[in-house]
Amino acid sequence: MNHLKTFILLAALTALFAGLGYLIGGATGMAIALVFAGGMNLFSYWNADKIVMKMYRAQPVDEQHPNAVVRNYVADVRQMARDAGLPQPQVAIIPSDQPNAFATGRTPERAAVCATTGLLDMLTRDEVRGVMAHELAHVKNRDTLIMTVTATIAGAIAALANFALFFQGGDDRERPGGLIGTLALMILAPMAAGLVQMAISRSREYEADRVGAEIANDPHALASALQKIEAYAKRIHNPTAERNPASGQLFIINPLAGRGADNLFSTHPATGNRVRALVELGAKMGMRPRQAAPASAPAVPISAIPATHRRLTTGVPATPAEPRGPWG
DSSP: OHHHHHHHHHHHHHHHHHHHIIIIIHHHHHHHHHHHHHHHHHHHHHHHHHHHHHHTTOEEOOTTOSSHHHHHHHHHHHHHHHHTTOOOOEEEEEOOSSOOEEEEOSSGGGOEEEEEHHHHHHSOHHHHHHHHHHHHHHHHTTHHHHHHHHHHHHHHHHHHHHTTTTOOOSOGGGSTTHHHHHHHHHHHHHHHHHHHHHHHHHHHHHHHHHHHHHHHTOHHHHHHHHHHHHHHHTTSOOHHHHHOGGGGGGBSSOOSTTOOOSSTTOSSOOHHHHHHHHHHHHHHTTOOOOOOOOTTSOSSOGGGSOHHHHHHTTOOOOOOOOOSSTTO
């Protein structure tokens, strides 16, 4: 169903683009917008792994790392990649106290999976395995390619809307709505494209949860990890993500403070819905649910975890303290 939903949403984006192109730009305007948006997104696609990893100061690690937690993390990722029939991805850690993770790379052969130091410090080994299996599922499902295609089409729609007043495709009197109609399309079409793009992102998260649970063979570990990550993420600032909110959809849980719900304007499904689906999957696999931390609070209060411990256990420099806004 998730694959069918993705196909339908992609078809809707394509239809929206074609319809908008003929309404306000004609064939010429549509072609120019597609080339312009496609060029930008193609550059991003070929360089996405480098751009994102540099942005978050990701540091590649291997099984020779001096810290046992990191060695276990690398070994588990490599073992699960083999079990899933995937090429060995680059494994990295990100110096951030907020527990989170993401995958990047245009193909499985070019993939990289990244976990924050906070994730390795605050979650159990089974939970970390569940999270990284989810990221490997994104690689296996080629979600980076899917999201690039949606970004290309959504970008083309936005570009075409911006060109609306320049490529008018005829006299205003011959066009539906005239100038007012054009202005309405300039505003509404990119919004509609963005909503469809977010819906596709949510669909891919559900699919990655399912496939990841199968890769790790432990749906309940991922369910427990999701609840913990969400609880911590609400209280631990991620300054890089706040400065670059568009990158938030890469993470397993929205890293932006105070956001994340299963609604039209979210790139991530509600954690409660994801946990429920994983528990149901575990029941089908004949597994008994473990005692999970409530979504409203971390299993261990953050105040009980010394900051020096969170920052030093993985041997990665701490995230520099930065003000949240103009008032500090």
